Amino acid sequence: MKVVHICASDIIGGAARASFRLHRSFRELNTVESSMLVRGRASDDENVRVYTPHPLSLRHVFNSEIRRRVQDIFWSRFVTANPVMHSRADIWTGLLSSLADLPCDLVHLHWLGSNTLSVEEIGMIDKPVVWTLHDMWAFCGAEH
Secondary structure (H helix, E strand, C coil), X not given: CEEEEEEEECCCCHHHHHHHHHHHHHHHHCCCEEEEEEEXXXXXXXXXXXXXXXXXXXHHHHHHHHHHHHHHHHHHCCCCXXXXXXXXXXXXXXXXXXXXXXXXXXXXXXXXXXXXXXXXXXXXXXXXXXXXXXXXXXXXXXXX
């Protein structure tokens, strides 16, 4: 079985370290062919890949840029009494095109904050998905 773990980082942050330990354990035990797809890599593990956004078209880039700027204005005015971290997941990240380059049987989602993967893209993953909830972001909207 081939598993791709998706996380914001490989070893920076608690959820990242947990996902990295799981990934390394699978590799060491030879039970699962494991790799990671992350926004920021800090380890020297050759099976951890940083995804590079691949825009689908000039129109997509233009629409994404306009959308990002409008949403930046919205999020700059987003004020809540809740002091916990907030992450938006509304901008296309391009991670799916990098995921398509990796053969896998299962996608394991970990911490997706800091715009690692948009909600729309999560719904477009065409492989079975396991999602470890390292916090409550998945069902609390923008709050972690």
